[in-house]
Amino acid sequence: MVTIGGTGVMLLGGLAAGVVAVLLALGLRRWVGTFTAVSVAGLLWSLVAIALVTLVPTRPDVGFVPAETRSETCSWDYGGPSGAAFQVLGLDQRTLNVLLFVPAGLFLVLAVGRWWAGLVLAPIGVAMLAAYSLGIEFTQLQLARLDRACDVTDMVDNILGAVVGFVLGVVLLAVLRPWRGRRAAD
Template structure:
């Protein structure tokens, strides 16, 4: 049986996604300016990183979790028992869940902030980030083999992180001014 998982796989996937995101930024830079290009690429990278962190098994040796032993529903125990059980860099799982979605919220606002339609697209994007978190939790519930748990606390923390990133992005808009990066075409 071949299993794939662990932090090494997550990091390798994030690095590969960063290379692709860098190429996307380079391809978009002339058309939309550097700030928007980096923001679009950053948003795409952060969505892939979120998927890697939440959907790749935490250990390579997890194997297949029998369907009869997996949970049949999401945990509605807000703040549940796993909050402090998982720590990285001295941060608990709840803090990590919030921080995981902050970049996506920031990049979302900066990616659409160059256009007037961003006034509508940014809030819709925030709703889409909440839906993305819900989709991840439901995927964790359905896929027995990844040994993950669907938890309402994760959903709330992820949405809080996306909202925090959204506010930070709004604060960065007047500083970075992505609308300045317009490139005019020269006809010759």
């Protein structure tokens, strides 16, 4: 039985996704400009990074997880028992869940912020990020092999992170004003 998981797999996947994102940005910049190309590539990279961190087993030795031992429902215990138990770099799981979605919210706004349609697309994108979080939690519930748990707290924290990224993106857009450079080039 082949087992795949652990931090190394997540980092290697993130690095490979980063290389693809750079190539995508280089390919797109001719048509949409450097700012938007980097933003689109950053958004796609952040979505892949979220999937890697949340759907790759945390340990390579998880092995077979019997269906009888997996949870049948998501935990509705807001705050949950694992919030402070899991830490990376001194940050608890709740903080990490928020931080995980900040880049996606930020890059989303930067990717669509150059056009007036971004006023509609950005809020729809945040709703899609919320749906992405829901899909991840549902996947964690259904696939016992991942040895992950579906938790409403994770969804709330992920959505909060997307909204924080959205707000940061709006502030950054006001500072960078990417729509100016495109008109001068045309």
